[in-house]
Structure formats: C-alpha cells, structure tokens
Amino acid sequence: MMEQQKKAKIAVLVSGGGTNLQALIDAQGSGILQSGEIRAVITTNPRAYALERASKAGIETLILPRDGFEEALEAALEERGIDLIILAGFMRILNADFTARWPRRILNVHPALIPSFCGQGFYGLKVHEAALERGVKVTGATVHFVNEIPDGGEIILQKAVEVLPGDSPEVLQRRVMEQAEWILLPLAAELVSKGVINT
Numbered sequence: 001m002m003e004q005q006k007k008a009k010i011a012v013l014v015s016g017g018g019t020n021l022q023a024l025i026d027a028q029g030s031g032i033l034q035s036g037e038i039r040a041v042i043t044t045n046p047r048a049y050a051l052e053r054a055s056k057a058g059i060e061t062l063i064l065p066r067d068g069f070e071e072a073l074e075a076a077l078e079e080r081g082i083d084l085i086i087l088a089g090f091m092r093i094l095n096a097d098f099t100a101r102w103p104r105r106i107l108n109v110h111p112a113l114i115p116s117f118c119g120q121g122f123y124g125l126k127v128h129e130a131a132l133e134r135g136v137k138v139t140g141a142t143v144h145f146v147n148e149i150p151d152g153g154e155i156i157l158q159k160a161v162e163v164l165p166g167d168s169p170e171v172l173q174r175r176v177m178e179q180a181e182w183i184l185l186p187l188a189a190e191l192v193s194k195g196v197i198n199t
C-alpha cells in the first residue's frame with residue numbers, strides 16, 4: 001500500500017463570507033494545497049456564511065465565545081493537533097500571549113500592500129475606502145505571518161493590483177480578491193505547510 005503523505009493540520013479562522021476559505025478549499029481539491037489539510041473552520045460569528053462553505057466541504061466547524069476566545073481557541077487547536085492557523089477574513093486581533101505561542105504558525109491575508117493601509121482599524125472594505133480616498137493607483141494584497149503587532153509580522157507574499165478610474169470600494173475589493181488574495185493565500189498556505197511537515 002502506498003504510504004499516505006504527511007500533511008500539516010490547518011485551522012482556518014473566519015468572520016464573514018469566507019471567499020478566501022473557499023479559495024483554500026478549492027486549492028485542496030486542485031492540488032495547489034497538498035502539504036496541508038484544513039481540519040477545522042473556527043469563528044465567533046454563528047451567522048458567518050463561511051460556516052456553510054466549510055460544512056459543504058465536510059470540514060468541522062466550531063463557534064467559540066468572544067469572551068475568553070484565545071483560551072477556548074488554544075484548547076480546540078490542541079485537541080485537534082493543529083499545526084498551522086490561517087486567518088482568512090478574521091476580523092479580530094489575537095492577543096499577544098496567543099501569537100507568542102504560535103511563532104511563524106499563523107498566516108493572515110490582508111487586502112492591501114503592507115505597510116500601506118494596514119494596522120488597527122484597517123479591515124475589510126475600510127481598507128479599500130482608504131486606498132481610494134488617498135488616490136493610490138496601485139494596491140494589492142499581502143500574506144504575512146502574524147505576531148503581536150497588527151499586520152506587522154514578516155511578509156510572505158504580495159501581489160499588486162491596479163486601481164481603475166471610477167472604482168467603488170466594492171469593485172476594488174472584488175478585483176483585489178480575484179487577482180491577488182484568492183491566488184496568494186493558497187500559495188502561501190502550501191509554502192508554509194511544506195515547511196511545517198519538513199521540520
């Protein structure tokens with residue numbers, strides 16, 4: 001019998017629509033993500049559509065309380081032997097005690113070219129509103145490791161995306177997702193998973 005390839009066990013943290021989660025699920029199907037496997041999708045928002053995407057893909061879902069979130073999360077991750085955490089549209093800043101326990105084991109996707117339009121208060125559509133307000137002609141997405149500084153960890157991958165005349169925040173958000181986030185996040189997940197199973 002062929003030996004099963006060892007895979008990094010991944011937990012994906014989500015808050016909303018979950019299109020980045022979907023990109024990871026699709027990448028698992030296509031083989032772009034092959035060194036890691038999504039074992040759990042975790043949220044504090046019981047109405048997150050991402051939960052339906054996970055269930056449809058047969059992935060366990062967990063809704064954890066907002067109060068004492070990091071403690072509950074740590075227990076859930078340990079119970080499942082999780083190796084790698086991916087923040088895919090997760091709208092909450094993890095506390096420094098937690099990030100210190102997972103060095104280079106938490107990834108985040110941010111919808112701008114860090115260090116532009118990032119840090120506390122820059123999330124979701126707000127990032128694109130700020131980019132349009134500033135009048136930048138190029139924006140993009142960044143996948144980075146998470147540390148105690150919001151959006152401050154080591155950058156793994158970045159991709160630039162054009163801002164076009166007449167863009168609304170929603171139109172720009174969609175272009176950044178399609179041209180950058182949904183491509184970069186699976187690539188970074190594979191890169192880091194490969195590192196995890198080889199250490």
Ligand code: GAR
Pocket residue numbers: 015016017018019020021050088089090091109110111122123124127177181
């Ligand atoms: C994505 O654009 C993601 O980069 C952003 O929220 C959106 C979530 O969409 N994340 C942040 O702003 C985190 N600082 P999704 O739920 O469809 O993946």
